[in-house]
Amino acid sequence: MAAVVKALNAKIRSNPVANYLCSTHFWGPASNFGIPIAAVLDTQKSPELISGQMTGALTIYAFTFMRYALAVTPRNYLLFGCHFVNAGAQLTQGYRYLDWHYWGGKEKAVQKAITAPAAAAAIAK
Numbered sequence: 001m002a003a004v005v006k007a008l009n010a011k012i013r014s015n016p017v018a019n020y021l022c023s024t025h026f027w028g029p030a031s032n033f034g035i036p037i038a039a040v041l042d043t044q045k046s047p048e049l050i051s052g053q054m055t056g057a058l059t060i061y062a063f064t065f066m067r068y069a070l071a072v073t074p075r076n077y078l079l080f081g082c083h084f085v086n087a088g089a090q091l092t093q094g095y096r097y098l099d100w101h102y103w104g105g106k107e108k109a110v111q112k113a114i115t116a117p118a119a120a121a122a123i124a125k
Contacts, residue, residue: 029069029079036062036082039089047100055093062087 012018020026039058042050062083069080099105 025074025076026078029076029082032079033082033085036086036089039086039093043089043092043096047096047105050093050097050100052094052097052101055090055097059087059090059094062090 012022035058066080066083066087069076069083096105
């Protein structure tokens with residue numbers, strides 16, 4: 001049985017594509033893509049739900065592992081791409097957080113909510 005497994009492994013590893021698809025250089029970033037996908041989807045949610053501390057931590061994490069992806073041998077471009085997308089999404093979330101809490105976004109939303117019904121009533125007349 002061990003000889004069969006060893007032969008199957010040798011067959012898989014002899015093909016460069018199959019070898020890559022069976023490696024941690026592929027499955028690590030592939031499973032890690034859940035973080036940037038969730039971050040991109042979160043950009044559609046209300047900015048009052050954003051945690052500034054978590055966004056900051058995830059931004060640092062993304063930039064750290066972008067560097068790590070290029071420091072390992074062989075370079076892991078899939079991991080780099082995963083963290084590049086994550087860094088972009090986290091920076092977007094960070095901007096939305098700062099806008100909402102510190103740059104008047106909350107006040108603009110309240111003002112818009114107050115004036116929207118009046119504008120709709122004026123159009124209906």
